[in-house]
Amino acid sequence: MLCSAHQAWPIAAPQRYAPMADNETTSHSRLIERVAANQDRHAFMLLFAFFGPRVKGFMMRSGASDAYAEELAQETLLTVWRKAQTFDASRASASTWIFTIARNLRIDGLRREKLAANAQAQLDVLDLDVERPDQTLNSVERAERLRAALSGLSPDQLDLVRLSFFEDKPHPEIAKALNIPLGTVKSRLRRSMMLLREILEDLK
Amino acid sequence: MTIRHHPDIATLGSFGFGTLDKARAFVVAAHVTSCAKCKAMVRGFEETGGVVLEDLEPAPLSMGAGEAMLDMVLHGADADRRTAEPRLAEVDLRTVLSTFDEGPWRWLGPGVHYKPLTTAPAGEARLFLLKAEPGTSLPEHTHSGTELTLILRGAFSHSGGRFGPGDLEEADSSVEHQPVVDDGDVCICLVAMDGQLRLTGFMGRLLQPFVRL
Missing domain, CATH: 1.10.10 (Arc Repressor Mutant, subunit A)
Known part of the structure; x- marks a missing residue:
C-alpha cells in the first residue's frame, strides 16, 4: 500500500492515547527492519506516511514554520532510511527511536544559530546502552503500558x-x-x- | 565511583525531551554517561516521547512530499543533507579532559582558576571548567541564575553534603553555600551557569567586584 505521492496525506487526527493495535506498533519495527535488510522502499514509504506528518506536527508545535517543519520531518525520515541498520527492536520501539532522531534534529535545527560552536564540537554522540536486567517487558509492551498510563x-x-x-x-x-x-x-x-x-x- | 547526587527529575526530563539548553545538556549528558540509574530514567522519557509522537495530531505534508522523499532516498539526492544520530547525545569526557591542556587557566580568586569552554550570549548558560586547589574554602555565595556542577575530579563539601566524581549539583538563588575542597587532591568541575555568582559573606562582599565568571 504505497500512498500516492501526488496528494497531501489525508490522515485524520487520531484518538488521543487510544490503545494502538498490537500489530501496528510491532509492524513499525518490522518496517524499519525491512528497510535495514534490503532497502525496502515500500516499507519506508509506509513509515514516511505514518511518521512524516507526526514529526512535522512535532516540529510545528515546537515553534518551526510549516515549511521548515516539513524539511525537518524529511531529514528525520532520511535518517531513518540511512541508519536503519542501527535500529535494534529489542532495545527501543520504533516510535522511541524515531522520536530520538526528531528530538536531536530539533535541538540542532531550532537552535543552530544560538549554539556556541565550541560546545557543539565537543558533544560527541555515543551509543546509549541501557542495561535493565530487571526489565521483563519488551519495548512494545512498555510503550503500550505507557500509553495506557498517559490516557x-x-x-x-x-x-x-x-x-x-x-x-x-x-x-x-x-x-x-x-x-x-x-x-x-x-x-x-x-x-x-x-x-x-x-x-x-x-x-x- | 559511587554517585550520590543526581540531576533533579525536571532537569533529567527536559534533557530526555531535548528541551534543555545546550550548556546544561552537556553537563547532564556527562553525568548520565556514567550513571546507570539516570540513563534508564532518560530512556523512559524518550519512550514517553515516542508514545506522544505516535499520538500527535499529524500535520498534513505538502503536495509531492512523498515523491520528493522517495527521490531523496533512492537517488541519494542531497547526499550532504544533515542527518541526526538516532541516539542520545552523550559526552566524551576524554574530549572535555583534553581541553585541560589547551588554553590558559584564568585566575578567579585565591586557589581558584577557571577555563571558559563556550562563549554564550548574555542571558544564556555558559560552560566552563573550575579548578580549586586542595583545601580551598570558596567564599560563601548564592546564584542569580542556576548552576549545574559536575565533579570530574577531587571532591568538595558544603551544607548540602559531600560531592565527588560523577556527582551533579544543582543550585539556584534559593541555595546559599560555601564549598570546601577536600585536602589531598585538586578539585575540577564542569559547570553550566547562567546569571552570576553572588558572594554573600563579609569577605565575599569585598571580593564581589572582582568576580567575573
Missing part, C-alpha cells in the same frame, strides 16, 4: 506533560509569556516530570 491522566496533568515536552524556551521566557512567576513555571514542570517518573517506575 489515565487528567486534562490538567496532560497539559503539564505537554508543556514539558514541547516547550524549549528558557524558563524565564515562559514565565514572561504566561505572566506567572518563574518559580511557578519551575514547579509546574517539576510536577509533570515527577508524574512521569511515577508512571515510568511502575513499568518496571
Whole structure:
C-alpha cells in the first residue's frame, strides 16, 4: 500500500492515547527492519506516511514554520532510511527511536544559530546502552503500558506533560509569556516530570 | 565511583525531551554517561516521547512530499543533507579532559582558576571548567541564575553534603553555600551557569567586584 505521492496525506487526527493495535506498533519495527535488510522502499514509504506528518506536527508545535517543519520531518525520515541498520527492536520501539532522531534534529535545527560552536564540537554522540536486567517487558509492551498510563491522566496533568515536552524556551521566557512567576513555571514542570517518573517506575 | 547526587527529575526530563539548553545538556549528558540509574530514567522519557509522537495530531505534508522523499532516498539526492544520530547525545569526557591542556587557566580568586569552554550570549548558560586547589574554602555565595556542577575530579563539601566524581549539583538563588575542597587532591568541575555568582559573606562582599565568571 504505497500512498500516492501526488496528494497531501489525508490522515485524520487520531484518538488521543487510544490503545494502538498490537500489530501496528510491532509492524513499525518490522518496517524499519525491512528497510535495514534490503532497502525496502515500500516499507519506508509506509513509515514516511505514518511518521512524516507526526514529526512535522512535532516540529510545528515546537515553534518551526510549516515549511521548515516539513524539511525537518524529511531529514528525520532520511535518517531513518540511512541508519536503519542501527535500529535494534529489542532495545527501543520504533516510535522511541524515531522520536530520538526528531528530538536531536530539533535541538540542532531550532537552535543552530544560538549554539556556541565550541560546545557543539565537543558533544560527541555515543551509543546509549541501557542495561535493565530487571526489565521483563519488551519495548512494545512498555510503550503500550505507557500509553495506557498517559490516557489515565487528567486534562490538567496532560497539559503539564505537554508543556514539558514541547516547550524549549528558557524558563524565564515562559514565565514572561504566561505572566506567572518563574518559580511557578519551575514547579509546574517539576510536577509533570515527577508524574512521569511515577508512571515510568511502575513499568518496571 | 559511587554517585550520590543526581540531576533533579525536571532537569533529567527536559534533557530526555531535548528541551534543555545546550550548556546544561552537556553537563547532564556527562553525568548520565556514567550513571546507570539516570540513563534508564532518560530512556523512559524518550519512550514517553515516542508514545506522544505516535499520538500527535499529524500535520498534513505538502503536495509531492512523498515523491520528493522517495527521490531523496533512492537517488541519494542531497547526499550532504544533515542527518541526526538516532541516539542520545552523550559526552566524551576524554574530549572535555583534553581541553585541560589547551588554553590558559584564568585566575578567579585565591586557589581558584577557571577555563571558559563556550562563549554564550548574555542571558544564556555558559560552560566552563573550575579548578580549586586542595583545601580551598570558596567564599560563601548564592546564584542569580542556576548552576549545574559536575565533579570530574577531587571532591568538595558544603551544607548540602559531600560531592565527588560523577556527582551533579544543582543550585539556584534559593541555595546559599560555601564549598570546601577536600585536602589531598585538586578539585575540577564542569559547570553550566547562567546569571552570576553572588558572594554573600563579609569577605565575599569585598571580593564581589572582582568576580567575573
